Amino acid sequence: MAKKEKNNKDIKIAIAGVGNCASSLVQGIYYYKKVKNDDDLVPGLMHNIVGKYKISDIKIVAAFDIDKRKVGKDVSQAIFALPNCTKIFHSDVPKTGVRVKMGPVLDGIADHMKDYPEEKRFVQAKIKPVDVAKELKKSGAEVLINYMPVGSQKATEYYANAALGAGCAFINCMPVFICSDKEWAEKFEKKGLPCIGDDIKSQVGATIVHRALSHLFCERGVKIERSYQLNFGGNCDFMNMLSRSRLKSKKISKTEAVESELAKRLTYDNLHIGPSDYVPFLKDNKICFIRIEGRKFGNVPVELELRLSVEDSPNSAGCVIDAVRMAKIALDRKVAGPLISPSAYFMKHPIQQFTDEKAREMVEEFIKDQRER
Ligand SMILES: NC(=O)c1ccc[n+]([C@@H]2O[C@H](COP(=O)([O-])OP(=O)(O)OC[C@H]3O[C@@H](n4cnc5c(N)ncnc54)[C@H](O)[C@@H]3O)[C@@H](O)[C@H]2O)c1
Numbered sequence: 001m002a003k004k005e006k007n008n009k010d011i012k013i014a015i016a017g018v019g020n021c022a023s024s025l026v027q028g029i030y031y032y033k034k035v036k037n038d039d040d041l042v043p044g045l046m047h048n049i050v051g052k053y054k055i056s057d058i059k060i061v062a063a064f065d066i067d068k069r070k071v072g073k074d075v076s077q078a079i080f081a082l083p084n085c086t087k088i089f090h091s092d093v094p095k096t097g098v099r100v101k102m103g104p105v106l107d108g109i110a111d112h113m114k115d116y117p118e119e120k121r122f123v124q125a126k127i128k129p130v131d132v133a134k135e136l137k138k139s140g141a142e143v144l145i146n147y148m149p150v151g152s153q154k155a156t157e158y159y160a161n162a163a164l165g166a167g168c169a170f171i172n173c174m175p176v177f178i179c180s181d182k183e184w185a186e187k188f189e190k191k192g193l194p195c196i197g198d199d200i201k202s203q204v205g206a207t208i209v210h211r212a213l214s215h216l217f218c219e220r221g222v223k224i225e226r227s228y229q230l231n232f233g234g235n236c237d238f239m240n241m242l243s244r245s246r247l248k249s250k251k252i253s254k255t256e257a258v259e260s261e262l263a264k265r266l267t268y269d270n271l272h273i274g275p276s277d278y279v280p281f282l283k284d285n286k287i288c289f290i291r292i293e294g295r296k297f298g299n300v301p302v303e304l305e306l307r308l309s310v311e312d313s314p315n316s317a318g319c320v321i322d323a324v325r326m327a328k329i330a331l332d333r334k335v336a337g338p339l340i341s342p343s344a345y346f347m348k349h350p351i352q353q354f355t356d357e358k359a360r361e362m363v364e365e366f367i368k369d370q371r372e373r
Contacts, residue, residue: 009052009053009057010057010059011053011057011058011059011142011143011324011325011328012059012061012139012140012141012142012143013058013059013060013061013141013142013143013144013145013324014060014061014062014063014064014136014139014141014143014144014145014168015060015062015063015064015075015144015145015147016063016064016103016132016144016145016146016147016148016159017064017065017108017146017147017148017149018063018064018065018067018070018075018078018079018084018100018147019065019084019147019149019236019237019313020084020085020086020235020236020237020284020312020313021147021173021200021313021316021317021320022063022079022145022147023079023080023084023086023313024086024089024313024314024316024317025145025316025317025320025321026060026075026076026079026093027079027088027089027090027093027317028055028090028314028317028318028321029055029056029058029060029321030090030092030093030094031089031090032044032045032055032056032321033055033056034056035048035049035054035055035056036048036054037049044314044318045318045321046203046318046319046322047322047325047367050322050325050326050329050367051325051328051329051332051367053325053328053329055321057325058321058324058325060075060096060098061098061139061140061141062098062101062135062136062139062141063075063078063098063099063100063101064100064101064102064103064130064132064135064159065078065100065102065103066102066103066104066105066108066109066122066124066125066129067081067083067122067123067124067125068123068124068125068126069081069082069083069123070100070125071100071101071102071125071127072099072100072125072127073099073100074095074096074097074098074099074100075096075098075099075100076093076094076095076096078100079093082118082119083118083119083120083121083122083236084236085234085235085236085283085284086235086283086284086311086312086313086314087284087311087314089314098139101130101132101135102125102127102128102129102130103129103130103132103155103158103159104129104132104155104158105124105129105155106152106154106155106158107151107152107153107154107155108122108148108149108152108155109122109124109149110149110151110240110242110243110246111243112242112243113239113240116239120236120239120280121236121239122236132158132159132162132166133161133162133165133166134166136162136163136165136166136168137165137166137167141166141168142168142169142327142328142331143168143169143170143171143324143327143328143331144159144162144163144166144168144169144170144171145171145173145320145324146159146160146170146171146172146173146174146178147173147174148174148176149174149236149237149240149246150174150175150237150240150241150246150247150249150250150275151240151241151243151245151246151247151249151250152174152176153176153249156172156174156176156178157176157178160172160178160184160187163193163195164187164188164191164193167191167193168193169193169194169195169196169327169328169330169331170188170193170194170195170196170197171195171196171197171320171323171324171327172195172196172197172198172199172347173197173199173200173316173320174198174199174200175198175199175249175250175252175253175254175348175349176198176249177197177198177249177253177349178195178197178198179195179196179197179198179338179343179347179350179351180197180198180338180343180347180349180350180351185337185338185351186337188336188337188338189336189337190336191336192334192336193331193336194327194330194331194335194336194337194338194339194373195327195337195338195339196323196326196327196338196339196342196343196346196347197338197343197347197349197350198253198343198347198348198349198350199250199253199254199347199348199349200316200319200320200346200347200348201257201319201345201346201347201348202310202312202315202316202318202319203314203315203316203318203319204308204310204315205286205288205308205310205312205315205316206229206231206254206286206288206290206308207254207257207258207348208356209288209290209306209308210227210229210257210258210273210290211257211258211260211261211356212356213290213292213304213306214227214258214261214262214292215261215355215356217292217294217302217304218261218262218263220296221296221297222294222295222296222302223263223264223294223295224262224263224264224266224292224293224294225266225270225293225294225295226266226270226271226291226292226293227258227266227270227271227272227273227290227291227292227293228271228272228273228289228290228291229254229258229272229273229274229288229289229290230272230274230276230288230289231274231275231276231286231287231288232275232276232277232278232279232282232286232287233278233279233282233283233284233285233286233287233312234278234279234280234281234282234283234284234285235282235283235284235286235312235313237312238275238277238278238279238286239278241275241278242277242278247274247275250274250275251273251274252349253348253349254273254274254348255271255273255274256348256349256353257348257349257353258271258273259271260353261355284311284312284313285309285310285311285312286309286310286311286312286315287307287308287309288306288307288308288309288310289305289306289307289308290304290305290306290308291303291304291305291306292304319346320346322342322346323342323346326339326342326363326366326367327339327342329366329367330373333369333372335372335373337373338350338351338373339366339373340352340362340373341359341362341363341365341366341371341373342363342366344358344359344362345359345360345362345363
């Protein structure tokens with residue numbers, strides 16, 4: 001099945017967007033650096049080892065942002081700079097020797113952000129942007145992780161093109177459709193590069209909980225008639241998403257992730273899913289309310305109400321830390337194009353949806369090289 005593997009243990013990653021999710025990922029790389037065996041009981045990880053790769057094999061070699069408090073700083077400092085506000089669970093991040101470079105802003109900053117205090121929002125650095133593809137090549141990056149804000153269509157396409165130009169695998173953590181888009185998928189396939197996307201489905205987040213409960217209702221014969229999922233938080237992601245015009249693909253991504261678990265699709269009126277508000281004091285704590293209404297035996301109504309409270313960014317990092325290692329496995333095996341199994345397991349909007357149970361089974365097979373992608 002796979003061609004002969006190269007024996008290269010480091011996984012050189014580059015990060016586009018050094019926000020809260022990147023902060024959690026980088027903290028996690030150092031927090032878990034001592035994890036050496038699959039049998040160690042480690043809270044918070046889905047896989048201690050992926051193939052032959054430990055978390056300590058992940059090395060940051062490049063990073064890009066546009067905020068004046070981050071650009072020019074070592075990654076170890078930039079991840080703790082404002083407006084980042086996620087929980088610091090590992091402050092002891094050593095100097096990486098990698099300075100954050102200025103990326104092109106394009107549509108990365110929403111207009112309405114200027115109405116908020118500087119400590120809460122992005123503040124653009126007045127520096128000439130670098131050529132990201134050139135910088136990626138220079139750094140030797142193998143995997144580029146895209147953390148652009150929701151609605152950054154142009155910026156995401158720019159970074160996807162940079163990955164193609166520099167020969168990097170691409171992990172798209174946000175809802176601009178790249179890996180799930182046929183044309184973009186073909187571009188990666190043609191270049192011999194793997195991609196995983198789109199839009200991270202967090203470890204235990206609103207999407208996976210809503211999917212699991214919808215699946216349960218359907219499996220137990222309940223006819224789901226109406227459902228909503230309301231989300232709010234106080235980080236930049238939620239501030240950015242106050243602009244409804246930036247939300248189109250986020251709504252599609254979140255809605256399709258749940259719809260794909262329903263026995264019968266609901267009409268527009270009966271399914272409402274989306275980011276709902278920005279509450280600054282919550283910082284990176286996201287609150288989600290889920291309601292499911294259905295009919296069970298005897299056509300008798302059943303209702304479920306759930307409140308989920310999670311620190312948003314470590315929740316995404318718990319998946320990205322595995323996705324990075326799967327992208328590296330694909331590079332080793334020379335597998336190109338969208339990785340069906342990791343995308344279905346880790347992303348809300350993969351090129352092909354599967355139940356989470358099936359996707360997990362497929363991911364395990366992919367790691368063991370019993371499944372090509
Ligand atoms: N659990 C989660 O947190 C989660 C889950 C799914 C998807 N996502 C998505 O991941 C993305 C990142 O989330 P986050 O919480 O880290 O957001 P964030 O707002 O904290 O970080 C975004 C970063 O991108 C930078 N940026 C903006 N435009 C840029 C450009 N053109 N070039 C380089 N950098 C630029 C900003 O300065 C900021 O540092 C968002 O789209 C979010 O919706 C997050």
